[in-house]
Amino acid sequence: VYKRQLLEEYDENHLKNSYIFESKDQNSALKLAREISEYILQTDNLENTPDFTSIKKEEMSIDTIRNIIKNCRVKPFKSKKIYVFEDSSKFNISMQNAFLKTLEVAKILIELNIKS
Numbered sequence: 001v002y003k004r005q006l007l008e009e010y011d012e013n014h015l016k017n018s019y020i021f022e023s024k025d026q027n028s029a030l031k032l033a034r035e036i037s038e039y040i041l042q043t044d045n046l047e048n049t050p051d052f053t054s055i056k057k058e059e060m061s062i063d064t065i066r067n068i069i070k071n072c073r074v075k076p077f078k079s080k081k082i083y084v085f086e087d088s089s090k091f092n093i094s095m096q097n098a099f100l101k102t103l104e105v106a107k108i109l110i111e112l113n114i115k116s
Contacts, residue, residue: 065098
C-alpha cells in the first residue's frame with residue numbers, strides 16, 4: 001500500500017522532501033526504500049548511481065552528515081538525490097541539528113530513514 005502511494009506521488013510530481021519509514025522489520029523497510037529509490041532513479045543498480053547513498057549505522061557521524069550537506073548542493077544526475085539511513089535513531093544532537101538544517105534548505109533531497 002505504501003509503495004504504491006509513494007510511486008503515485010512521484011508520478012504526479014507530489015513527492016515530499018523526506019519520508020520516514022519505521023518498522024520492526026528493518027530488512028523489509030530497507031527493501032521498500034531501495035525499491036522506491038530504484039523506481040525514482042530509474043535504475044536496477046543503485047550502487048552505480050551518484051544520486052543514491054545508503055548510510056549504515058556504523059558510518060553515521062557528524063562528518064557523514066557534513067558530507068551529505070556538501071553533496072546536496074550538487075545538482076542530481078537524474079531527478080532526485082536519495083539518502084537511506086539504516087537507523088537515524090543513532091543521530092546525536094549535533095547530527096540532528098546539521099541534518100535538519102539541510103532538510104530546511106535542500107529541495108532536492110529525499111531522505112528515507114529506517115528505524116529498527
